[in-house]
Every structure is written in structure tokens, then in C-alpha cells.
Amino acid sequence: xxxxxxxxxxxxxxxxxxxxxxxxxxxxxxxxxxxxxxxxxxxxxxxxxxxxxxxxxxxxxxxxxxxxxxxxxxxxxxx
Numbered sequence: 615x616x617x618x619x620x621x622x623x624x625x626x627x628x629x630x631x632x633x634x635x636x637x638x639x640x641x642x643x644x645x646x647x648x649x650x651x652x653x654x655x656x657x658x659x660x661x662x663x664x665x666x667x668x669x670x671x672x673x674x675x676x677x678x679x680x681x682x683x684x685x686x687x688x689x690x691x692x693x
Contacts, residue, residue: 639669 643665651657
């Protein structure tokens with residue numbers, strides 16, 4: 615699996631940056647889940663937890679199910 619990442623030369627990088635990047639990835643994945651469902655109320659926690667599991671899988675090097683609605687950074691350019 616190829617995960618699309620982008621680094622900026624000279625930019626600070628450390629644990630706090632990793633946490634912020636991970637939170638942003640989870641938020642974006644959760645947004646796309648909600649969007650796919652038409653933003654129906656009452657599913658925010660479900661969306662967040664599912665998105666968190668997807669991001670954790672990517673970060674751990676695991677496979678993510680092929681889903682055309684997932685953000686490109688989760689599924690990579692070759693999927």
C-alpha cells in the first residue's frame with residue numbers, strides 16, 4: 615500500500631506534529647463518511663471511531679478496504 619505523504623523541507627517534525635497530522639487525517643476521513651451518508655445526525659462518534667480505525671491501519675502499515683469515498687491520502691494514488 616502506498617500512503618501519500620508530503621513533507622516540507624525545514625519544517626518542524628516531532629511527536630506533536632505527528633499527533634496533529636493524525637487528528638487531521640481522522641477528521642477528514644470522518645467528514646467523508648458523514649458526507650457519504652448525507653450528514654445525517656447522530657453518527658458523529660461512529661464516524662470518528664471508524665475513521666480512527668482506518669487511519670490507525672494506514673499508520674501501522676495495514677491494508678485499508680478499497681473505498682472510493684476515502685480520502686486519497688488513505689488509499690494512495692495507485693488504488
